[in-house]
Amino acid sequence: MTAQPLPDGLSVTPLGHDLDADIQAHLDQQTKPPGSLGQLETIAAQVARVQGTLHPVSAPVWHGVFAADHGICSEQVSPFPSSVTAQMVHNFLQGGAAINVFCREEQVQLHIIDAGVDADLPEHPQLLHRSAGRGTRAFNREAAMSAEQLQHCLSAGAEVIDQQAADARVISLGDMGIGNTTTSAAVLSAILQQPPASLVGAGTGASTAMQQQKVRVIEQAMERHGAELTTPLGCLRCVGGFEIAMMTGAFLRAAAQRKLVLVDGFIATAAWSVAAALQPAIRDYTLFAHCSDERGHAHALEALQATPLLHLGMRLGEGTGALAAAPLVRLAVALFNDMATFASAGVDNREPEAGTDG
């Protein structure tokens, strides 16, 4: 087993607590009973802490959809053919996918990243060519990717953040890759040390028999790769995907650059779980946007002690769940910045109760 190095620029510094008291005092001076805006207050406080300011901002938001193909599709783990990955990339570039509508409505900048799609893709201003190869290998039979491909993915994910999202304050990542619910279940199973059956679900609509096949190929992979799966990068190399590894690099770089990261559904959570295993401080910079209807997602979030904001019954990917939470971040930050205080509005603050100290 060879140790895999983590590329430079991916270490994440834990947030300090210097501003915490000022942030809380600001929230408590606003014209509302203390804490009455619930999680909107928590979100605003987190954005302020991430940005190190009492004047946080919720824009620009940058969204990247990382696309790649998966060798494991040769084992009949998805009802859809791998060709759909490239076809959906064309759909993204033509503006017709769900994520295009989210980005237009939210005025979010969108890039598609070819992390390793099995097709020739066109030149297009929104498409970034960063391919690590034309799809991974079937991970139940051999390692999904080489050590060089893994390093390429981690570095390319980080570079995409530097090159395309330098001024963004919020980073939202999505995926496109037929077969990647199986890949993600394998990654999460190894990272969280949970049985594959607890993380496998229907994906794009797998039957019960097909879900049993998904469990089988992951169990075969566990047996084949053994101790290689005990390190986060070994796990990514043996059973990961090109888009997932690139998302891991992008998540780490975004947090290293003190940007807020929005985590989408099952696939993004798999990529994030590797990032968190490498750099636990990434949690300080993270909002878990939603709980996907993919069966293993609730289980993974619970194991990661992560509380998602939304439960909308979505199970699409592309980053749609992440962007569904973007309006909440905008609202939370606007409330923090724009509400009057008791003093400025001339509203009487609460009085100490008789017989108590405070």
Ligand SMILES: Cc1cc2ncn([C@H]3O[C@H](COP(=O)(O)O)[C@@H](O)[C@H]3O)c2cc1C
């Ligand atoms: C038309 C279409 C659009 C999608 N957009 C995201 N996914 C989602 O479904 C795929 C994973 O599911 P599985 O593991 O079952 O193949 C990923 O590409 C994911 O992003 C899509 C799937 C389809 C079919």
Ligand SMILES: O=C(O)c1cccnc1
């Ligand atoms: O939650 C997700 O990310 C997801 C679920 C099903 C299919 N594709 C993605």
